[in-house]
Amino acid sequence: MPRRVRAAARTRIRRFTALAAATAVLSAAAVTASAHAEPPSPQTRGTARPAHVADSQTVESFRPSGPTGHRTGVPTATPEDAVAPHTALGAEESAADGRVSALRRTGPSAERLDLVLVGDGYTADQLADFHADAEAQWAEVTAVEPYGSNTDKMNVWTVDAVSNESGVSGDPSQDVRRDTALGSYFWCDGLERLLCADLDKVNTYAAQAPAADIVMVVANSAKYGGAGYNRLTGYPFDGVSTLSSDNSASGLIAVHEMAHSIGRLADEYGYGESGTYQGPEPEDVNISTYSAQEMAQRQTKWHTWLGKDDPAGGQTGTFEGAGYYEKGLYRPTETSLMRDFSVREFNNPSRQGLIDGFARYTNGG
Ligand SMILES: [Zn+2]
Known part of the structure; x- marks a missing residue:
């Protein structure tokens, strides 16, 4: 030019x-x-x-x-x-x-x-x-x-x-x-x-x-x-x-x-925030402050998926390190597409979150 x-x-x-x-x-x-x-x-x-x-x-x-x-x-x-x-x-x-x-x-x-x-x-x-x-x-x-x-x-x-x-x-x-x-x-x-x-x-x-x-x-x-x-x-x-x-x-x-x-899924990696998460229970469906035991007791978050086979590998549970914190927040599986790209799968709670998301759009939301 x-x-x-x-x-x-x-x-x-x-x-x-x-x-x-x-x-x-x-x-x-x-x-x-x-x-x-x-x-x-x-x-x-x-x-x-x-x-x-x-x-x-x-x-x-x-x-x-x-x-x-x-x-x-x-x-x-x-x-x-x-x-x-x-x-x-x-x-x-x-x-x-x-x-x-x-x-x-x-x-x-x-x-x-x-x-x-x-x-x-x-x-x-x-x-x-x-x-x-x-x-x-x-x-x-x-x-x-x-x-x-x-x-x-x-x-x-x-x-x-x-x-x-x-x-x-x-x-x-x-x-x-x-x-x-x-x-x-x-x-x-x-x-x-x-x-x-x-x-x-x-x-x-x-x-x-x-x-x-x-x-x-x-x-x-x-x-x-x-x-x-x-x-x-x-x-x-x-x-x-x-x-x-x-x-x-x-x-x-x-x-x-x-x-x-x-x-509306959260990131499932712990990176960027230091220390232990001290905030309230997050609204995101795929991260939680509760351990599997607490989640089952309270009947909250992904309690219905606990112990089930998970497409992202293993069984759905609670693994510490999520929402940018290494400590104090749990994710549902060891790895998943919301954490890294070693598997091309979302875990059970994230899949459900996406399905609910599709429903929001098809209902005019
Ligand atoms: Zn992300």
Whole structure:
């Protein structure tokens, strides 16, 4: 790209936030003025920051190996220096930008969990690749129970996001910067495997779909990485996960993150908090302050599962170390998808939590 074009693009980006609202108004006016005008693509429409959205978010990521996840605070918007300056799409690319397709439609959105997949780092010529990658990610998710036997409770949508460059920033190395639709970048917060995206841009694209409960950002990359944004407030969906298109271990991050959002499940690893948990009994269905004996006596939490064979291995019981504490909180099994990725199974209480979660969505909740 010529230098002066890049410079102009950089100036545009600096002014972008201030102009976003005005641009949206102008775009709306243009559509009203001409009934035959094409609706503006998400990139020209500008990104919208809903009210009450903070400048930073808590995300969770996982190392390629090792027992635990990691939580950290990251910017809601992609920092300018993490990616290449954005240039406007050509007319042909704009026409394809923001196109919605139904990958699976099982019923009305009000009675379904609507999963929306948006690609990043796919050029206009690579949108067929994105659709193939979206199918593959859906297959990864539904290979895990109880997602597989509850596909009739989900709609799955894809939204085409056209990027000027193929691949995402930070792949393969930190100095690589690309101009992509969602501003995805590895080395987020200095962590190589932490793949962040610009949430306002994600929101703009996800809004093209009929409804979004959970959003999955599929980055065009083979590098291991991902992230889960599960404590979002102000956005019209319950969670966003990012993952690499061509890395199967990366797909498990999305399986785990969706479980936080759908089943309201807690993490079953002890990492990050020191000492012994002293707080009240948590609301999460898969962690508890009670030992198996106390749980049985009180007839609470997963007492009905105690001693039963568990798909995650062994029998359901109480194992100390959960909810970021090594001591004072118990989890149902030695390992599970809410603890690490050594097994591709949720334990009995988490499966039940997910099934109850699906019911919440199908009942219009
Ligand atoms: Zn987690």
